Amino acid sequence: xxxxxxxxxxxxxxxxxxxxxxxxxxxxxxxxxxxxxxTDSSKAQALSLGRYQPEHNAPAGLAVLGxxxxxxxxxxxxxxxxxxxxxxxxxxxxxxxxxxxxxSWDMQGIGNCSALQNVFGLEVDSHGRLWAxxxxxxxxxxxxxxxxxxxxxxxxxxxxxxNNNSIELRYEFPEDxxxxxxxxxxxxxxxxxxxxxxxxxSDASGHIxxxxxxxxxxxxxxxxxxxxxxxxxxxxPLGRDLGVSGLALSPLNDRTFLYFSTLSSPELFSVPxxxxxxxxxxxxxxxxxxKSAPSRGMSMDNKGLMYFxxxxxxxxxxxDTKFSFREELVFEDKEVLQWPDTFAFDAxxxxxxxxNKLQALLQRKLNLDETNFRLIKAAHFARHRHVVVIRLGHxxxxxxxxxxxxHRRTYNQLLLSDTxxxxxxxxxxxxxxxxxxxxxxxxxxxxxxxPVS
Numbered sequence: 077x078x079x080x081x082x083x084x085x086x087x088x089x090x091x092x093x094x095x096x097x098x099x100x101x102x103x104x105x106x107x108x109x110x111x112x113x114x115t116d117s118s119k120a121q122a123l124s125l126g127r128y129q130p131e132h133n134a135p136a137g138l139a140v141l142g143x144x145x146x147x148x149x150x151x152x153x154x155x156x157x158x159x160x161x162x163x164x165x166x167x168x169x170x171x172x173x174x175x176x177x178x179x180s181w182d183m184q185g186i187g188n189c190s191a192l193q194n195v196f197g198l199e200v201d202s203h204g205r206l207w208a209x210x211x212x213x214x215x216x217x218x219x220x221x222x223x224x225x226x227x228x229x230x231x232x233x234x235x236x237x238x239n240n241n242s243i244e245l246r247y248e249f250p251e252d253x254x255x256x257x258x259x260x261x262x263x264x265x266x267x268x269x270x271x272x273x274x275x276x277x278s279d280a281s282g283h284i285x286x287x288x289x290x291x292x293x294x295x296x297x298x299x300x301x302x303x304x305x306x307x308x309x310x311x312x313p314l315g316r317d318l319g320v321s322g323l324a325l326s327p328l329n330d331r332t333f334l335y336f337s338t339l340s341s342p343e344l345f346s347v348p349x350x351x352x353x354x355x356x357x358x359x360x361x362x363x364x365x366x367k368s369a370p371s372r373g374m375s376m377d378n379k380g381l382m383y384f385x386x387x388x389x390x391x392x393x394x395x396d397t398k399f400s401f402r403e404e405l406v407f408e409d410k411e412v413l414q415w416p417d418t419f420a421f422d423a424x425x426x427x428x429x430x431x432n433k434l435q436a437l438l439q440r441k442l443n444l445d446e447t448n449f450r451l452i453k454a455a456h457f458a459r460h461r462h463v464v465v466i467r468l469g470h471x472x473x474x475x476x477x478x479x480x481x482x483h484r485r486t487y488n489q490l491l492l493s494d495t496x497x498x499x500x501x502x503x504x505x506x507x508x509x510x511x512x513x514x515x516x517x518x519x520x521x522x523x524x525x526x527p528v529s
Contacts, residue, residue, distance in 0.1 A: 104450070114181060139420050160192050216260060233245065269353075320338055391409075428452070
């Protein structure tokens with residue numbers, strides 16, 4: 077066996093042994109969702125009038141800032157008293173903490189178009205603002221629609237968390253951008269330019285909505301890939317008739333693509349951010365790969381590593397977007413991950429995840445005597461990936477290793493550390509620095525393990 081083949085074998089063995097070592101831990105778990113009611117009598121009244129039906133409440137949207145976790149509870153069905161809430165990121169107990177309506181109980185009134193109606197996507201920005209997408213439409217399951225209550229337009233709200241949670245912006249989408257009757261806004265990602273903030277919002281009717289904070293203006297783009305696909309797998313209880321859902325944006329230092337997928341297909345697409353900003357009529361959409369199952373939510377870290385759930389496989393996977401598409405399983409649990417829903421990162425780059433049993437809720441099979449919902453966290457240090465650059469004469473081999481549980485691990489005297497070894501061609505006349513060379517090499521390198529000249 078040559079030195080090279082031995083080295084490759086050792087690295088591949090380490091990859092196989094370490095693929096499922098991300099340190100995911102449950103922060104909170106619930107059998108049923110309950111709220112911090114003003115009084116016991118107000119809760120009793122809501123129960124008696126059907127305004128609170130515990131079996132119809134499931135957490136979905138997620139954002140984290142400082143000591144607060146923000147959680148949306150969409151009004152898929154009747155009986156959801158508060159659609160936007162918060163809870164402490166470090167509570168006294170991990171079991172069944174109550175959700176606090178945000179910013180207040182008064183802002184949860186159904187039929188009050190100044191209040192929140194049906195919140196899905198959440199994001200926080202670097203200015204300490206919470207962005208919340210309100211779909212407007214209530215009780216989105218077809219047999220639950222209430223025309224007497226379903227009268228408010230879709231809107232976007234921005235809360236200033238540094239100024240007593242005041243509303244900085246309440247923007248109602250015009251009908252020609254977001255339809256009150258057919259659109260369903262869900263995911264939200266934020267983009268920052270030198271002079272503007274933009275929001276990209278998925279619309280399950282088959283569009284991506286773009287909002288410019290600087291211009292106070294919105295527009296929509298569309299492409300056949302954003303429509304619901306004919307499922308090739310057993311239809312999900314939610315998703316077979318829905319288009320674009322999950323969104324992930326490439327990192328700020330390389331803000332090139334928005335990635336998206338639908339609930340009805342495992343295919344993953346990309347579209348240039350420049351075309352979204354310009355509102356282009358013709359989009360350059362590319363299929364970048366096919367996941368092993370459809371996903372609901374997905375998110376990208378600041379190194380270009382995408383996280384997504386695999387519905388029906390009870391697992392979470394990743395894709396390093398610097399390389400050709402390759403799905404890598406990092407967390408699998410048939411009980412905990414029945415419906416991996418939404419991902420978010422906090423200011424320390426820790427990964428957060430909401431896992432629920434939405435499929436059971438929508439089929440009216442939710443058992444409130446067992447754990448149904450979990451808020452999960454993976455620490456930042458446990459998510460680091462390693463790139464090892466190995467010189468072979470005047471050629472270089474770039475090998476990725478998955479996250480390893482321990483800070484360092486030795487494999488037959490081969491040390492894989494959290495540092496990056498950078499090697500350059502010795503005969504290079506270029507003035508290119510080592511960091512620049514490595515970045516170029518990573519861009520030019522094809523699938524994992526391809527040599528770079």
